[in-house]
Structure formats: C-alpha cells, structure tokens
Amino acid sequence: MSKNLNIGLFGFGTVGRGLFELLRDVPMPNVNIRRICVRDKSKDRGVDADFTDCIDEIFDDPEINFIVELIDDAEASFNIVSRAIMKKLPVVTGNKKMLAHRLPELIELQRQYGSTLLYDASACGSIPVIRNLEEYYDNDLLISVKGILNGSSNFILSKIFNDNMPHTEALELARREGFLESNPTLDLDGWDSLFKLIIIGVHAFGVYVSPDKIFTYGITHMNDNDIRFAREKDRRIKLVAHVEKLADNRLVMCVIPQLISRNKYIYSVEDEFNGVVIKGLFYDKQFMFGRGAGARPTSSAVLSDITACLYDYKYEYKKLRHSESLPEFTDDISFRIYVRYSDPVDLGLLHFEEIYESYSSKGYNYIVGRVSLKSLHASREALNSRKVFLAAYPYD
Amino acid sequence: MSKNLNIGLFGFGTVGRGLFELLRDVPMPNVNIRRICVRDKSKDRGVDADFTDCIDEIFDDPEINFIVELIDDAEASFNIVSRAIMKKLPVVTGNKKMLAHRLPELIELQRQYGSTLLYDASACGSIPVIRNLEEYYDNDLLISVKGILNGSSNFILSKIFNDNMPHTEALELARREGFLESNPTLDLDGWDSLFKLIIIGVHAFGVYVSPDKIFTYGITHMNDNDIRFAREKDRRIKLVAHVEKLADNRLVMCVIPQLISRNKYIYSVEDEFNGVVIKGLFYDKQFMFGRGAGARPTSSAVLSDITACLYDYKYEYKKLRHSESLPEFTDDISFRIYVRYSDPVDLGLLHFEEIYESYSSKGYNYIVGRVSLKSLHASREALNSRKVFLAAYPYD
Numbered sequence: 001m002s003k004n005l006n007i008g009l010f011g012f013g014t015v016g017r018g019l020f021e022l023l024r025d026v027p028m029p030n031v032n033i034r035r036i037c038v039r040d041k042s043k044d045r046g047v048d049a050d051f052t053d054c055i056d057e058i059f060d061d062p063e064i065n066f067i068v069e070l071i072d073d074a075e076a077s078f079n080i081v082s083r084a085i086m087k088k089l090p091v092v093t094g095n096k097k098m099l100a101h102r103l104p105e106l107i108e109l110q111r112q113y114g115s116t117l118l119y120d121a122s123a124c125g126s127i128p129v130i131r132n133l134e135e136y137y138d139n140d141l142l143i144s145v146k147g148i149l150n151g152s153s154n155f156i157l158s159k160i161f162n163d164n165m166p167h168t169e170a171l172e173l174a175r176r177e178g179f180l181e182s183n184p185t186l187d188l189d190g191w192d193s194l195f196k197l198i199i200i201g202v203h204a205f206g207v208y209v210s211p212d213k214i215f216t217y218g219i220t221h222m223n224d225n226d227i228r229f230a231r232e233k234d235r236r237i238k239l240v241a242h243v244e245k246l247a248d249n250r251l252v253m254c255v256i257p258q259l260i261s262r263n264k265y266i267y268s269v270e271d272e273f274n275g276v277v278i279k280g281l282f283y284d285k286q287f288m289f290g291r292g293a294g295a296r297p298t299s300s301a302v303l304s305d306i307t308a309c310l311y312d313y314k315y316e317y318k319k320l321r322h323s324e325s326l327p328e329f330t331d332d333i334s335f336r337i338y339v340r341y342s343d344p345v346d347l348g349l350l351h352f353e354e355i356y357e358s359y360s361s362k363g364y365n366y367i368v369g370r371v372s373l374k375s376l377h378a379s380r381e382a383l384n385s386r387k388v389f390l391a392a393y394p395y396d
Numbered sequence: 397m398s399k400n401l402n403i404g405l406f407g408f409g410t411v412g413r414g415l416f417e418l419l420r421d422v423p424m425p426n427v428n429i430r431r432i433c434v435r436d437k438s439k440d441r442g443v444d445a446d447f448t449d450c451i452d453e454i455f456d457d458p459e460i461n462f463i464v465e466l467i468d469d470a471e472a473s474f475n476i477v478s479r480a481i482m483k484k485l486p487v488v489t490g491n492k493k494m495l496a497h498r499l500p501e502l503i504e505l506q507r508q509y510g511s512t513l514l515y516d517a518s519a520c521g522s523i524p525v526i527r528n529l530e531e532y533y534d535n536d537l538l539i540s541v542k543g544i545l546n547g548s549s550n551f552i553l554s555k556i557f558n559d560n561m562p563h564t565e566a567l568e569l570a571r572r573e574g575f576l577e578s579n580p581t582l583d584l585d586g587w588d589s590l591f592k593l594i595i596i597g598v599h600a601f602g603v604y605v606s607p608d609k610i611f612t613y614g615i616t617h618m619n620d621n622d623i624r625f626a627r628e629k630d631r632r633i634k635l636v637a638h639v640e641k642l643a644d645n646r647l648v649m650c651v652i653p654q655l656i657s658r659n660k661y662i663y664s665v666e667d668e669f670n671g672v673v674i675k676g677l678f679y680d681k682q683f684m685f686g687r688g689a690g691a692r693p694t695s696s697a698v699l700s701d702i703t704a705c706l707y708d709y710k711y712e713y714k715k716l717r718h719s720e721s722l723p724e725f726t727d728d729i730s731f732r733i734y735v736r737y738s739d740p741v742d743l744g745l746l747h748f749e750e751i752y753e754s755y756s757s758k759g760y761n762y763i764v765g766r767v768s769l770k771s772l773h774a775s776r777e778a779l780n781s782r783k784v785f786l787a788a789y790p791y792d
Contacts, residue, residue, distance in 0.1 A: 022678055026536055029720075120532075126679035128532040135531065136516075136524040139703045140422055141696055265685070268664070282418055282696035283522035283687060289661070290682040300537055300678035307535045311712060318707065324425075 003310055004065075006034040008058035010080050011071035012045060014178060015094055015121075018299030019068065020047060031306060034064055059083060066309065067091040068302065072182060074098040081106065085115040092305040094298065096122040097186075100195035104208050107317055116314040121301035123196040124149055124274045125292040128304065130315075132288070133203040137278060138318050144244035145204050147276035148269045149196040151293025152179040152187040153219055153239045155272040160227060161236050162270065167223070179272050179293045189218035189384075190239060190255040197241040197253060204243060206319025207251055209329045215377040216255040221389040225364045226340055230391075235259040237391055238266055251327040254373055257391040259338060264396075331373040335392060340366045342387035349379040349386070368393060399706055400461075402430040404454035406476055407467035408441060410574060411490055411517075414695030415464065416443060427702060430460055455479060462705065463487040464698065468578060470494040477502065481511040488701040490694065492518040493582075496591035500604050503713055512710040517697035519592040520545055520670045521688040524700065526711075528684070529599040533674060534714050540640035541600050543672035544665045545592040547689025548575040548583040549615055549635045551668040556623060557632050558666065563619070575668050575689045585614035585780075586635060586651040593637040593649060600639060602715025603647055605725045611773040612651040617785040621760045622736055626787075631655040633787055634662055647723040650769055653787040655734060660792075727769040731788060736762045738783040745778050747771040764789060 009016060020033060024047075033049065041053040058064055067084040069091060071077055077095040084091035086109065093099065099106070099122055110117055120130045124147075133145070148154050152174050159170035171188075174180050179187075186192045194216045202208050219239055230237050240258045245251055260267045265287045269275035274292025279285050291297035319326070334353055341347060342365070350371055357368040376383075376390075383390070405412060416429060420443075429445065437449040454460060463480040465487060467473055473491040480487035482505065489495065495502070495518055506513055516526045520543075529541070544550050548570050555566035567584075570576050575583075582588045590612045598604050615635055626633050636654040641647055656663045661683045665671035670688025675681050687693035715722070730749055737743055738761070746767055753764040772779075772786075779786070 018678075026677060028535065126682060128528060131532055132524060132528070135704065135709070136527055136700050138707075139424065139699055141699070280696065281422060282414075282692040282699075284693065286522060286684070286686040288682070288684050291680055296678040297680065300676065303535055303537070303678075304532050308531065311534075311714065313531070316707060 004030045004032070005306065005310065006032055006063050007066045007068050007306070008061065008064040009033050009036045010058070010067070010069045012036055012038050013070065013072065014295045015298045015302065016070040017045075018295030019070070019302050020049065022296070022299050022303055028307075030310070035061065055080065059087060065089065066306070068306065069093040069095065070302070071095065074101065078102050081117060082109055085109045085113050085117060088113055088115050090116040090309045092118050092121070092302060092309070094119065094121045094302060096192065096195035096199060100198040100211055103199065103202055107320070116309060118305040118308060118313070118315065119199070120305050121298055123199045124276060125151060125290065125294070126297035126301050127274055127276060127288050127290040127292070128301070129200060129276050129288060130203050132278070133200065134315050134318070137204065137280065141280040141282055142204055142245070142278070143281065144242065144279045145200050145276060146240060146242045146244070146266070146279070148238055148266055148274055149193045149241045149276070149292070150187050150190075150239060151272035151274055151291070152181070152184075152192075154269065154274070155179050155293070156188075157219065157237060157239065158270045177272075178295070185220070188220045190216040193239060193241040193255045197243060197255060201243045201251070201253060202317070202320060203315070204319075205245055205251055206317070206321075206323045206326050207329060208320075209253055213329065213331075214253045214255065215331060215373050215380060217257065217376070217380065217383070217390065218255075219257055221387070222257065223340075223389065226389050226391065229338065229340070229366065230259055233259060235261050236267055238269070240266065240392070245327045246333070249325060249327045250330040252330060252333055252373065254331075259391050259393045261396060331377055334370050334372040336368065336370055336395065337390050338366060338368050338393045339388060339390045340364070346386045346388050349382050351375040400426045400428070401702065401706065402428055402459050403462045403464050403702070404457065404460040405429050405432045406454070406463070406465045408432055408434050409466065409468065410691045411694045411698065412466040413441075414691030415466070415698050416445065418692070418695050418699060426706070431457065451476065455483060461485065462702070464702065465489040465491065466698070467491065470497065474498050477513065478505055481505045481509050481513060484509055484511050486512040486705045488514045488517070488698060488705070490515065490517045490698060492588065492591035492595060496594040496607050499595065499598055503716070512705060512708075514701040514704060514709070514711065515595070516701050517694055519595045520672060521547060521686065521690070522693035522697050523670055523672060523684050523686040523688070524697075525596060525672050525684060526599050528674070529596065530711050530714070533600065533676065537676040537678055538600055538641070538674070539677065540638065540675045541596050541672060542636060542638045542640070542662070542675070544634055544662055544670055545589045545637045545672070545688070546583050546586075546635060547668035547670055547687070548577070548580075548588075550665065550670070551575050551689070552584075553615065553633060553635065554666045573668075574691070581616070584616045586612045589635060589637040589651045593639060593651060597639045597647070597649060598713070598716060599711070600715075601641055601647055602713070602717075602719050602722050603725060604716075605649055609725065609727075610649045610651065611727060611769050611776060613653065613772070613776065613779070613786065614651075615653055617783070618653065619736075619785065622785050622787070625734065625736070625762065626655050629655060631657050632663055634665070636662065636788070641723045642729070645721060645723045646726040648726060648729055648769065650727075655787050655789045657792060727773055730766050730768040732764065732766055732791065733786050734762060734764050734789045735784060735786045736760070742782045742784050745775040745782070
C-alpha cells in the first residue's frame with residue numbers, strides 16, 4: 001500500500017460521524033480525513049476536525065485525493081458525486097436514493113472520465129451484496145435476489161411479532177435507537193428497500209429500472225388483525241424486496257410485505273438485521289446476513305469501499321456492458337395475496353383474477369386471491385389512501 | 397468480454413464432471429473445455445469430449461490458455477498448478493489439501509511469474525468466503541472467522557441430531573449421497589475443515605500456519621452418550637473450524653467439535669450446508685450460508701473462479717504483503733471442554749488446569765474442565781487411540 005488517501009468528507013450525520021470515529025479508534029496509517037463539509041460549520045460537534053461549509057474548499061484543495069459523500073439530500077449528493085467523477089477523484093457514496101434515480105448517468109460519467117465510484121455501503125449496510133453480485137455471481141447462473149433490505153422496518157416487525165409490542169410503541173423504539181431515516185416513510189413505505197433493490201438489479205442482472213416503474217408497498221397500514229392472521233398461519237410478515245429473472249428472460253421486481261413461512265431463511269432475520277437470499281442454477285441458494293442499520297455497521301461498509309479504492313478496485317458493470325440478451329422488465333405476472341379491507345368498494349381497485357378465500361366479520365374482512373403486479377401498480381396510490389393492507393402470500 | 401478461454405481440465409471426478417455438465421447445460425460463448433486429462437482415457441464416461449492421459453497434451457497445446465485442476469492427488473495437483481503458474485497460464489484449483497500444505501510456495505511462484513491462481517472453490521463450496529475476506533474484509537477490523545466448513549460431517553451430525561439416525565446409518569447415507577471424500581477420515585477427523593481453515597487464515601489475517609501446528613480433532617469417536625449430553629444442555633455438536641485474532645495480536649486456530657447453543661448462527665446450519673460467521677469491530681457479525689458439498693455447488697464455485705479470470709481478477713494477498721504487524725500464531729490459550737472417557741488413566745493425557753464437573757456411572761463418565769490448546773495438541777495422537785471423545789464447551 002503506497003497510496004495515501006486524504007479524504008474530503010461531505011456530511012457528518014450518523015454515518016459520517018461513524019466513519020470519523022472508526023478511523024479515530026482503529027487508525028489506518030494511509031487513510032486520513034482531511035476536511036469535512038457540513039451545512040453549518042459553527043455547530044459544536046465535539047470532535048477535533050477541520051470543518052467547512054464551502055464545497056469548493058474540498059474540491060479545490062490539491063491535497064484531497066478522495067471524496068466520501070454521506071449527506072441526505074439526493075440532489076446535492078448527485079452534484080458532489082458527479083463533480084468528483086469529472087475531476088477524476090475516486091468517490092464513495094452512501095446515498096441510495098440518489099443512486100436509484102441517477103445510476104445510469106453516473107455509470108456513463110464513470111465510463112467517460114475513467115473514474116471510480118463505489119457504493120457498497122448504500123445497499124444492505126454491512127453485507128457486501130453489491131461486491132458479491134459484481135464479482136462472484138457474475139455468470140449467467142443467477143436467478144433471483146430476495147431479501148430484507150431495510151433494517152428499521154424489520155426492527156419494528158420483530159418487536160411486534162416477537163415481543164408483542166404495540167405498533168406505535170415499536171415505531172417509537174426504532175426512532176429512539178436511531179434506526180429510522182429522518183423521514184420514516186422512506187423506511188416504512190418501502191422506498192428505502194426499493195432504492196437498494198434498484199442498485200442490486202443493476203449489478204445482479206445488468207438492468208436499470210427507474211423507481212416509478214416498480215410496485216412498492218410498505219407496512220404503514222398493517223394492523224393487529226394482519227399480525228393475528230400471520231400468526232394463525234405460522235408465518236411472519238416481512239417487508240421483502242425481490243428481483244427475479246423468469247425462464248423467458250423477463251425480469252420481475254417489487255417491494256411488498258410478505259407472509260413468510262418458518263422454513264424460509266428470511267423468516268429468522270430479526271431486529272435491525274438484513275438478510276439476502278441469492279438463488280441460482282447449480283449453487284441453489286446462498287444466504288448472507290448481517291447488521292443492516294446503525295452508524296457502526298454502515299460506516300465499516302464505507303471503510304471497505306475506501307480500502308477497495310486503495311487497490312484500484314472498481315465496479316465493472318459486467319452484465320450491463322457485456323450481456324448479449326439482457327432480461328426485460330415486466331410487471332405482467334400475477335401471484336397470491338392477502339388483502340384486509342374495511343370498505344368492500346375498495347376491493348374494486350384490485351382486479352382479482354381469482355378469489356381463493358374470503359372472510360368477513362364485524363371489523364375484520366379479508367380476501368385471499370390472485371392479482372397481477374401490473375394492476376397493483378396501477379392502483380398503488382389509491383390503495384395507500386384507503387383502509388386496506390396487502391401482503392404477498394406465497395404457497396410455500 | 398473479448399477473451400476466449402480454452403480450458404485444459406485435469407480430473408473428471410465429481411467436480412470435474414459437474415463443471416463439464418454445467419458448461420454443457422448453461423453454455424458460455426467464450427468458455428470452452430478443450431481437453432480433459434484423466435488417469436485412464438479408455439474408460440467410457442458417456443460424454444462427448446476430448447480425453448487424454450498425457451499431461452503434456454494439455455500443456456503443449458498452444459490453443460489451451462487456461463488450466464482447471466480438479467484431481468484428488470495433492471502431489472500431482474501441486475505439479476500441475478505450479479507448472480501452469482510458471483507457464484503463465486491462469487489456473488484454478490479445488491485441491492484444498494495441496495493448498496494447505498503448499499500455499500506459501502504457490503504465492504511466491506505467482507509473485508515471481510506474475511501469474512494468476514484462484515481457488516475460492518476449495519474453501520466452503522459455493523460460499524465465496526475467500527473472495528470476501530480478500531476484497532471486503534481487507535481492513536484491520538476483522539476479529540475472527542468461525543464456521544462449519546465441512547458439509548459431509550455436518551450432514552452426518554444433522555441426521556443424528558434431527559432424525560435420531562444411528563451413527564453408522566448416517567455415515568452410510570452420507571456415502572450414498574456422494575458427500576464423503578474418497579477417504580472419509582478426511583471429513584470426519586476434521587482434516588478437510590483444517591485445510592480450508594488454513595487457506596482462510598492466509599486471506600483473513602495474512603498468516604500461513606502449517607497443518608501440523610494446528611490442533612485438529614473430529615467426530616469419529618462421538619457416541620450416543622455425547623449426543624445425549626448435548627441434548628440435555630439444549631445444544632448440538634458441530635464440527636467447528638475457528639481462527640481468531642486476540643487483543644494482544646496473537647492468532648489462535650483449531651478444528652474441534654463444539655457444543656453449540658441454540659442462540660448461535662451455526663446451530664441452525666444443517667445437512668450438507670456450510671456456514672461461516674465473520675466477526676469484526678464495528679460491523680459485529682456477518683453470516684454467510686450455502687451449500688458446502690456436492691458436484692453442482694462446487695462446480696458453480698469453480699465457474700465463478702473461471703469467469704473472474706476473464707476479468708483479470710487475482711488475489712492480492714493484501715494482508716500477507718502489506719500488514720505492518722502480522723499476528724503471531726499461538727496455541728497457548730485454554731478453554732472449557734467436555735471429555736467423555738472410559739479408562740480414568742486416559743485423563744492423564746489431558747492436563748486439566750481446572751475441573752468444573754465430573755460424572756461417573758457404569759459405562760459413561762465425563763469431565764468438564766479447562767485445558768490448554770497446547771496440551772491437547774501434544775496429546776492428539778494418543779487421544780485418538782483411546783476411548784475418549786472431547787468437545788469444546790463454550791460458556792454462552
């Protein structure tokens with residue numbers, strides 16, 4: 001290791017501070033945070049570091065040869081990351097929302113300028129899922145990637161299912177533990193999982209699908225009846241992100257709560273952990289499991305991205321660039337779901353292809369039936385405004 | 397992908413045939429097995445391929461630009477692999493026994509000739525543990541790697557613990573399923589786990605320790621009393637390989653059956669699966685899980701090594717080359733073990749530092765006590781010839 005990295009760091013929130021503390025507690029002789037750009041440099045942060053509120057003071061410093069971008073704002077994040085790429089400064093980002101929206105542009109910019117952008121820390125906290133998809137599952141055997149990608153919502157679901165904690169109390173606890181995003185709907189409505197799924201899709205199958213095309217539905221509307229239903233079937237409700245290549249080379253992607261049976265790996269993924277099941281021909285299933293939220297796991301993932309740059313590692317986007325027949329995104333498939341509703345009129349939104357079960361009582365009604373992802377997607381906004389909760393209900 | 401790989405394959409056993417079938421069923425346009433070297437080329441193998449029994453017909457073929465070595469014989473494997481390196485032909489091997497004994501020479505040869513040798517397939521079947529240690533856990537945060545690295549012995553233990561299958565019947569079933577090595581003591585006495593552990597040690601901590609220095613003990617002597625003891629404590633016996641860097645930068649390595657409690661990840665690793673727990677500062681624990689034995693998972697791992705070479709991937713042996721203070725191997729630590737014995741005289745072999753429990757009855761006696769790894773290592777051969785079984789018995 002001959003290179004010395006002098007880092008210009010953007011952002012000093014949970015992960016930024018985590019990285020700072022990590023490098024303070026376990027110093028690396030050739031990695032050094034030179035300056036930190038924050039919105040308000042006058043704020044006392046209780047650490048001995050060189051703060052600035054001027055972006056140019058990072059980019060114009062000739063000593064800074066590395067950018068780490070850990071801010072919340074997606075638009076500002078894109079500006080910083082693209083500026084770094086164009087200046088040929090290696091850059092690490094943790095902003096999954098930005099990546100999920102702007103990845104094609106950033107891939108093109110990297111190609112044009114021959115620069116390096118890494119973001120393993122953006123998907124799944126400490127689990128190196130991007131790097132594994134890029135480097136190890138880089139052949140045509142891969143069938144699907146499925147997992148719990150959001151630690152916060154999983155923490156809440158665990159508290160409800162394991163500790164019988166009321167919904168609101170679980171939410172409050174997640175907030176106190178620092179697991180929730182500043183905007184909790186990002187976690188609870190599935191958006192955070194979606195952003196990670198989109199990044200995974202690019203590295204797993206070489207296909208970028210924009211966020212608005214993918215059906216995304218979270219756990220905000222879940223209530224005690226749904227929890228009881230799951231328990232009666234010996235299942236747990238988990239918020240699952242899923243990308244799968246079908247036999248006819250079509251690609252399905254969605255984020256939806258699922259009723260998961262006990263024999264599934266992700267049934268046992270609890271608390272703020274993430275778990276990813278990678279399925280392929282020949283090797284069957286691989287399961288990776290680790291902490292998915294919190295300052296320390298995420299900042300250690302950022303550190304792995306940084307040390308990778310010391311060795312000139314870069315994503316090759318092999319599948320995107322080299323595959324001869326990339327799979328084509330579709331939402332034209334149907335599957336079994338559970339739908340709890342209050343007003344029967346709302347069922348009209350769902351276009352059931354088949355109804356398998358229906359139950360009614362005072363205050364609790366549900367239907368188990370078959371719907372297409374396409375029809376769900378078309379009704380998503382309407383569904384979110386009604387007293388309805390839905391969850392995929394796989395046969396196994 | 398512009399390169400075309402014309403593979404010279406050595407060996408057509410379980411994994412060699414698996415690779416052949418994989419490339420037949422899921423063809424890759426630029427990967428092609430050109431010739432296969434086997435001991436007896438006249439044997440009818442029921443496949444359409446060009447067989448030879450002459451090593452030179454592989455190495456002297458100017459079309460062959462890639463070597464895959466999947467034979468059993470460690471000495472012959474070393475000769476083939478080192479010859480490939482010296483001819484600057486990229487080479488993939490699955491021979492963990494050979495690697496565990498000769499890795500330092502092969503690392504030096506690679507350096508000298510600038511060649512590529514990959515062997516992710518050798519450790520843990522389809523779990524990409526080497527690649528992850530090399531690429532992702534490449535900083536100083538790593539504390540330990542611990543896992544079930546041998547699918548066959550784990551299959552047997554699962555059958556005994558879950559299906560109440562008698563020991564001998566479980567062994568027979570494992571043989572029928574094709575999970576056992578041609579020499580089953582390699583699996584059952586822990587040698588296969590040891591070889592993998594040594595390879596992991598090199599990539600995790602940059603330290604090579606030769607096989608004779610590491611205490612290795614398997615499940616051959618386990619009997620029904622031991623199984624009952626484990627069940628009474630709500631634990632399972634698992635054959636665990638373990639490498640850990642202590643706070644004072646000493647490195648401990650061993651392979652030993654352990655009484656594993658229910659709250660541990662590896663408690664739930666069943667059948668022929670492997671499971672590896674990677675522990676570090678900040679990210680806490682990561683768990684990787686997948687099929688660890690069988691033709692298809694292992695040959696898909698070989699394919700991942702092959703496709704990595706298409707992109708000029710090579711191990712950097714970062715820690716071995718660049719660490720400033722490599723940890724030092726020691727067996728000077730002690731821990732709690734369970735020892736079942738018949739003849740009290742045999743206890744003299746064990747040099748207990750402390751005895752916590754002792755139990756005697758007609759036909760079943762055990763002691764729970766504290767011993768040093770050093771003393772166990774010194775008595776290993778003697779222990780193996782007595783009616784004694786021992787297992788680590790951690791406090792948690």
